[in-house]
Amino acid sequence: MNRLCYLGLILIVSFMSIYSTPVNAAIVRTGSTVISVNNPPFDAGDWRTVRLGTSHPSNPTFGELRITEGNDANAENTYIGNSTGIEGRLFVEDAGSTYSSTILAVGANANGSLTVQNDATVTTANLWLGVYTNSEANVTVTSNSTLNASLISQGTESEANIYISDGSELNVSSDNWSIGNGFKHTTTSLNLYNNATVNAGDISFSPWTNTTLSIETESRLDMNDLVLSAHSSTTLTNRSHLRADSILYADRQAGATSGRTRNITLRNGSSIGTYEFTIRGQSNITIDDSQLLTWNSASSIAIRAGNSDLDSELNIINGGSLNSGAYISLWGHETSTGSYTVRVQGNDSLMRARYDISFGIGGGTNFNAFLDGGTIYAGDDLRLRNGATFTQNGGSVQVDDIFIYDDSTYNFNFGHIYLRNVSDLFSSHVLIDKILTNNSIYANQEIEFASDLNIYTPLVVRGGTLAANQINNTAALYFQTGTIRQGSPLTSQTMLGILKGSQLNSGMTFESGQQMDIFINHLIDMNGGTLAAPQGIVNSGIIEGRGNLNGIVANLNVAQIRALDDDTLRVNGQLFNEGRIEVVNGHLDASTSPVISSASADIIIRNGIFRANHLTNDGSLAVTFGTTDIHGDIVNQGTGRIIISGNSNVTIWDDIQQNSSMHIADGSTLVVFGSYAGAGTTGTGTVFLEGDTRPGFSPGETIMGGDVALGNNHELTIEIGGTIAGTEHDVFGSLQELKLNGDLIVEWYDGFAADAGDEFDILDWDTLVGSFDNVDLSAAALAPELSWDTSSLYTSGVIKVVPEPTSLLLFSVPMFALLRRRSA
Known part of the structure; x- marks a missing residue:
């Protein structure tokens, strides 16, 4: 800053010393003089002094000089607005046009303007702006033009306006651009527009100067x-x-x-x-x-x-x-x-x-x-x-x-409020003493500590959030509503210490930035609250009640998750079950992510609702008594067992892939609205299939132990890849009553093509009721000389391939009477 100075007075003195009748001067008294290729008014472009706007008996209003069309002009001294009341104007324009002057005074003794435009260049050692009192200087550099000055200064009680625009540059090479020099009523504006640039050393505006600095539209001032x-x-x-x-x-x-x-x-x-x-x-x-x-x-x-x-x-x-x-x-x-x-x-x-x-x-x-x-x-x-x-x-x-x-x-x-360097909270700390009201963290307030927190004074969470890496001395912490978040693993021991025997009520959330551990024999009694851990909730104890589990949940071998008595417990993350899940008169909602139940696991439902995005069952799914709804696709595989007993009514609303064991006890009912595929069932309970059915395992056999009823919109798809029933083509049926409805679709499997005389035993029953609304054989097309014979479909469950014109005997009249299948 010591380099900064105000040069206005010094420059004025210098100006006065050379302001005399010039020798070899170019004087533009009136009107406009243009230096161009076609009309050069002077023999040479080098002058001692140029005065624009001098006094004249005819009282001219301005003096103007234009340098155009790539011409060059040079002067030692240039005074624009030379005489009081006579405006001066200098234009340097067009590509290649240049003007150089050791001293370039704009607003020397009256208003003056300098315009550099259209790729032109002006260079001066000393740019003086508004030299005398009440003069006005306007400098415009536009359209990719350049103004170079070693030094810029402004006189007293004058006005100067500089406009740099449209890709143009103002370069000030010295360290001094002094404006105002401490005099009153000096006004200065520097304006940059549209990718303009000013490069300067030091710029100093007088304390008295009214200054406007405007830099707009990707312009830049570097100094x-x-x-x-x-x-x-x-x-x-x-x-x-x-x-x-x-x-x-x-x-x-x-x-x-x-x-x-x-x-x-x-x-x-x-x-x-x-x-x-x-x-x-x-x-x-x-x-x-x-x-x-x-x-x-x-x-x-x-x-x-x-x-x-x-x-x-x-x-x-x-x-x-x-x-x-x-x-x-x-x-x-x-x-x-x-x-x-x-x-x-x-x-x-x-x-x-x-x-x-x-x-x-x-x-x-x-x-x-x-x-x-x-x-x-x-x-x-x-x-x-x-x-x-x-x-x-x-x-x-x-x-x-x-x-x-x-x-x-x-x-x-x-x-x-996030505090990085506070670990002990005493009554004298500013949080307790001057910031928090009633030692409480209210709704929409969050206090977070970067380190472990030791609480030595009563602190109440009343709807807000308390967060720390680890929370110690929980005896002084009281939790009513809100969120308590711990960056390190959060254990049930800490949570129970904070709860002090109460439930995790609605509006209360425990959150861990890492893993949350529920220890053996610890009960988290949820009454609408939330447990949240993005790295997983590991349960070795008991989670019971209603609320939310946010994050991956691992229910270990000895653990239990219970949704009881009208409670809704939501699991918002994958659920890995190795222990026991009980839904008794309640609702377990894990619909956002898959549920995987291992061979050691039990899912027990009584008169409840179970939702999963997708259930993969290798363990036991037991449903008893009441009415139960199961939502989400089910894959019953490996050692998986589905048992429906106790006169229960179970509805599976989505698809089931039955690859293992399913037992429906007498008096119980299963309704499937999605797709049923795979093996059949044991037990004499009733099955209603309302979606579509694909027997076996492409191909295979699906035989139900109890009564089976196909719905009005049901589709039964039979795949045929050979003549051996249950091995090379599908078989569907019931050991009890089979009630037909909907559509039968027959399609070839693995490129098989039937010959004349081939027979396919595709249906099995003890008692048959009804018939299909439609039999679609289009996906099992035969050679031109062959046709399908379905006349035995409702008597023996067999469809045949016969030569023409046997097809005229195709069975077409539905049988509505009860039929008993012949013995083998």
């Missing part, structure tokens, strides 16, 4: 040190960037009136990046979907409200971020009545410091900070000083610890 005045407006939008070694918004000049505020606005993915960012005095800062950051561990952000009566604001919104490589220090008003409001708002908005974040340094009176979503992150601590007030309405505060000094206040309405 060393930037000093902006107390009366300034900075705007970056549409992915634009400002990069500097340091940025200082200076103090209000002594003796100046109040009512001057620094306005800084970043929007639409823009950024300010610097090693040091400092504001001295009142300010309004908005960081909207953009970022303001300092780069390394010595890079602090310090914003002081000063002693003005004006209010200050800092708003970080819509995913914006204020990110410091070191500290963030926000100072309140030190001696005035002005207020300072800080707001972090939006889920992705961020205030972050490598070390401390401090609110209310110097003066906390009327200092109000709000977290309305987003994150406040400090690598060390959050500190509230001098009566500052911080209100958290959501979002997350992530710090080592929190310190509240003097009469400062932390209003914790809702949100998340």
Whole structure:
């Protein structure tokens, strides 16, 4: 910062020393003079002095010079707006056109304008803007053009406007761009649009200067040190960037009136990046979907409200971020009545410091900070000083610890507080003493500790969340509703210690970041609560009641899961059963994931509802008494056993692949609405098949031990791959009564083709009732000289292949009378 200086006065003196009647001068007095290929008005393009807008008896309104069509011009001194009241204009335009001048004064003694456009270039050692009082300088560089200056300065009580746009560049090679020189009423604007670039050393605006810095639409300002005045407006939008070694918004000049505020606005993915960012005095800062950051561990952000009566604001919104490589220090008003409001708002908005974040340094009176979503992150601590007030309405505060000094206040309405360096919770800790109300964590409040937590003072979870790596000293912890989450494995011993003999009621959740273990002989009595563990709930004890088990559940050999007496227990994850599952007058819902029941496992259902996404049963599924509904596909395999007894009525609503043993006792009923495939059943209970049936194992035999009734929409598919019943073609039937309905579909298997005289015994019964609504033989097409004979289908269960015209004798009249099959 020691390199910064104000050169306005020095440059004015230099200007006055050479401002005399020129020798070999090109003087443009009136009208427009154009230097071009077709009309060069001068013999050469090199001049000692060029004056644009000189006094003339005819009182001209302007003097204008144009360099076009690739021409070059050079001058030692150029004064644009040379005489009082006479405007001067210099245009350098078209590809290859250049203008060079050692001194280029825009607004020398009146309004002046410099326009560089359409790939043109202007180069000067000294660019003077608004040299004399009340003059106005306008510089426009546009359409891929370039303005090079070794030094830029602005005179006193003047106005200068610089516009760089559309891929153009302004390059300032020296370390000094001094504007205003401490004089009042100086106005300056620097505007970058549409992929424009400014490269500079140091830029220093006088404390008296009214400054506008606008960087828009993917434009960029790169420099060393930037000093902006107390009366300034900075705007970056549409992915634009400002990069500097340091940025200082200076103090209000002594003796100046109040009512001057620094306005800084970043929007639409823009950024300010610097090693040091400092504001001295009142300010309004908005960081909207953009970022303001300092780069390394010595890079602090310090914003002081000063002693003005004006209010200050800092708003970080819509995913914006204020990110410091070191500290963030926000100072309140030190001696005035002005207020300072800080707001972090939006889920992705961020205030972050490598070390401390401090609110209310110097003066906390009327200092109000709000977290309305987003994150406040400090690598060390959050500190509230001098009566500052911080209100958290959501979002997350992530710090080592929190310190509240003097009469400062932390209003914790809702949100998340994450403490990295607290392991012992005493009554004197700031959480208990100044943040939590009634030692309680209420709904929508979450307190999280990074390490193990030792609780030495009463703490009540009343709808909120308490989280720690491991929770110790649970005698002081009281759980009413909400969530208790432990990062390490959570055991039933810890949970029962917290519950203190009560049930896990509705609205209560135990959550583990790893595994949850229920020990042998431990009962988790659920009354609407939730157990959650993404790495699995391992049950060696008893889980009983209603509620939710979230995560993979392993029910070990000695364990039990019980849904009893109108309880609904939901398993939201895979369920591996090696022990016992009991559903007695209750509902077990595992419909989100598969259920795997091993050879040692039992599933016992009495008058209940069992839901699974898919049940693979190698153990025992026993259903007794009452009415039971089973939802989800079933594969009964290996040593799997399904037993339906006790006059129970069981409905399987989805598919069943019956590859093992199924027994339906006398007086019990099984209804299948899905597909039935595989082996038959034993026992004399009744089976209703309403979906479709595929006997055996392609092909095979499905014979039911009791009565069988096929529904109106049932489809029986018989596969034929040879003439041997049950081995080469399917057989379906009942040892009792077989009641036909629906459709019969016959199809070839494994490329088989029948010959004349082949017979296929496909149905078996003791008593037959009814007939098929339709017999479909289209998938078992015969050679042209052959036809099907189904005349024996309802007498012997046989269909035959015969030569033509035997097909005229095809059986077509349904038999509705009771028929008894002939003995073998």
